Amino acid sequence: MTRSNRTFLRFGSPARLAILATTLVFVPALSAQVVLTGRVEHAKFALSGDRAMLSTVLAFAGPENPRAEPSSFRTWETEPAGWYRLSGGPGRYTLLFTQPGHYLRPFVVTNVFTRDGDQLDRRYSPRFDSYNFDDREYDTKAASAYYQAFVAKSTSVTHVGFKLATDGVDGAGSKSQTMLLSVHRKPEGTADDDVTPDKWPQVGPAMPVVEVDCGGPKNYAYSAAWNSGEVKTTPGTWYAICLRPEADGGKLQAFWRTAERSKEAANRCYRIGATDEKGNVSRAFVEKELWMSIAGDGDGLVIPFNKRVHKQFETLTRCEPKWQQTYVAQGKSLASVVCYAAVSGAQPPLARQRVMVRVRKGGPNGEQVGSERVAIGNGNYTGDASWGVFGTVFAPGEVPLVPGETYAIEMESLENYETLHGFVNIKGEISNDKPGFNPYRKHVRDDYPHGTAYLAGAKQDFDLDIQIVEYEVDARDWHLATQGDELLANGDMEQGEFDAADPAKGKLAAWKPFAIDAATQFHFAADATNPTNHIARVYANSGGGAKADGGFVQRVEKLEKATAYRLSVRVRASWPLDDQHQAMVGIDPTGQTDDPLAKTIEWTMLPSLHGTWIDHTSTPARPKDGAMSVWLRGRTTAVDPWPMKADFDAASLRAVNSGVPKSR
Structure with missing residues (x-):
């Protein structure tokens, strides 16, 4: 995979970024317009005052009117790193922050009420069970596996990210290898060292992390994901993430930090060394914590249809006006849909195109459920090609669902003669005026057994590369919800x-x-x-x-x-x-x-x-x-x-x- 693919949705040259930053930061909101800005960030590790700015995060702002266009952005990699800017008309918004092909578990911000001229600046931090984003140290010797212990906060692990100092093949060279991530539960009633993590029973399936290629200047983070419920965990219980090469005899070296157990409740790492010349393998706990993030359910959201293998833009389908994907719901209300897609090179770029997202009960021909919503494109554009995602976010209760029931996500292009006619790309190719989009397929190793893609009502032999997020609870009056302490004194008029x-x-x-x-x-x-x-x-x-x-x-x-x-x-x-x-x-x-x-x-x-x-x-x-x-x-x-x-x-x-x- 090229660097441009890894740094998904790049804006352009540094000079262009500087000009864009000046334009976006200093233009005030006009009347009947609101601007939402801020940064997505997180502490680098437990008890750290340093912040990790999370870049390449996709942000979508869904207005109260479901037929109005949402606003989208991708958080910056350059300064101010992690920065986003969303704008639109006044009203109530629901925000989605997600990285379907990376380690960030999606999170939703509801009830963002705005008025004419509002300029709201908010910093948001995602939720993790365990995290360490400090890459100042690394393992100087080759290992064959790492087991990173952690205490679960979630009811199901859905996302794990990691960073290696070298891929174990040729480092800064062009070769790569596939890694495996798996979750293991500490047996009940055992002391810390009685049964080492490599003997702990595995929970759920192992997930491949394909084409891991890092070392030297290639300082990438890699990740994998699971659907909600695939890797069930019990909050308060010890588990370990196993990170190892898929191939026998494979090696790797991870970034980590020294954990001072006398000062912090650090999670221990169990390291299995590479086989030496004499055939010996070292196995030991080390007072280290891997560069790793672990996240899962328990935040009010569930992800029944996740992008599990994190290779982006793998295989296209075909350009058509409408596509559908069936799946089985786990939550009680739809939260978001993000679909990897491309559009015709002789048409306006993805960021200028929209699809309408609908939900149908029972299958592709079923009755529509709840509100339909506009999804906006966000992606790369080279002048004659555009690829990225379509995304939208729903407020709680807009699309009620029944857990265990089958639904079809329907996406239909909203483009028409007015939006397509007369477009000419950088090569001089003229638009054919035909609306359509080209979704990507799921990776061949990312199988979803409970549904499939549909085209023109016909069942396909693949799944679309989509992330579907749901609210665990259906709260149709959520726009009235409040929280926190009572702020009025003597509001009950009794004193x-x-x-x-x-x-x-x-x-x-x-x-x-x-x-x-x-x-x-x-x-x-x-x-x-x-x-x-x-x-x-x-x-x-x-x-x-x-x-x-x-x-x-x-x-x-x-x-x-x-x-x-x-x-x-x-x-x-x-x-x-x-x-x-x-x-x-x-x-x-x-x-x-x-x-x-x-x-x-x-x-x-x-x-x-x-x-x-x-x-x-x-x-x-x-x-x-x-x-x-x-x-x-x-x-x-x-x-x-x-x-x-x-x-x-x-x-x-x-x-x-x-x-x-x-x-x-």
Whole structure:
């Protein structure tokens, strides 16, 4: 494999990268546009303050509208390494970060709420069971196998990556060899050295890592993967990853780091040396930790259809408008689909093409399930050839699935005469105006027994090179999910100085009253329908000729600027919403509490039905600079025979949950 294939989706020359960086970094977001930037990174090893910037990671931003085009990017290899930039219109996004042909287990960020002009910068770190990305040391002698011990955090291993100092064949030369990765479980009830890892029973199948070619300047990481459930593990239990050449008598030398067991709970490495001239083989634990990453299930996602053999762009199929792939679901909601593909050299590059992704129940001719979504291309372009991936990401609940049932992933080109006609490539070849794309096949050693590819309804004798990710839990109201501690003080309105005889003499704790109209009254009252429940009330005795406009405000501090927060509160009023009566709920992203008429307050007018508690949930908001203020307001401009009352209870402010739904 060429270097350009290994460093998948390269942008171009350093000069071009510098120009592009300047353009992307310093152009501000315009109105009705949002920009999402940041870096994908991780600690180099446990207890390390140094960060490893993860490059060549594919990023997709799926807008709330499934028929809108997603945005895509590939994190940079040059400075700023690991950097991404996604942009689009305002609204709610779901983000996917994945490396189907590399060691990164995909992760999804949900509920990224944006508004006009937002520029959000977030750093994300993937989840690993065990990791070490420090390549300052390496084994100076040839080995025949390594067993890297680790304690499982996941319920199933899905990804393992490693880096060798030499491939064991000819190092910096052109030759290569195939390695094998396997997982082994420590027998129960045995001490550390009673049964060495080479005697531990294997769990699940071994996976080949083909064409490992490294040494000298060829400083590549290699990897393999499994489908969810193939290599089941028990969290808290010791396992070992075996890394060895497939061929008998093969050798290798790995990068590793010295582990100081007196200072850290380092994972031990069991090393089997190469056979020496006398036929002897050394076997011993060493206080080293291999350059290796291990990841798996347990994060709320499952991967029923993974790219297991990590050789990219192996064998093409044919260019057609529509392809399908059947598989058996493991989760309850579809999360993402990424398909390796190429497009015609006489057509616009992959990054300018789209396919529509649909899910059909039972097979290629089955009923469509849930929403269809647009997938965008991301790939290389040489002027007359373009290859890479199509990818898209779904929000939780968009496509409900039943574990154990068969489904077909359908991908159909969205290109048409308008997008194809008149295109001329670098060789002067003119587009034939025919939409289509050319998916890659799975590697010959990456067999999927539970499905197959389909073309024009006909079953094929191969699988498409796809990664399918699912949510373990189906949460169709996930856009309302919050997390973390309650941020409002006395949101339940139970604390303060209560006077049952005269609520106007009561004093509500943590909330500051404000009055725009001097006649406004503030009551810390008992709810007449439930006297043991206390509420905050804005009151105007309109029968006495008084009007009212005022309420309660609370400032919330120590908030994260890049985090969205959602307010919920129960509201009841003696009048429904009209031009003279309003119960109002406001959020001020600046955190100010002095001016109830400030233009920075975002007000919601309520209620739609008077005399009844209404549950209100706000649109998520972000603080401008670490603080927000919550405003509860009642207002009447009329003199009525019935008093205006605006009641508030059960107020709550929490961070929006941007993770994925998990089983409890």
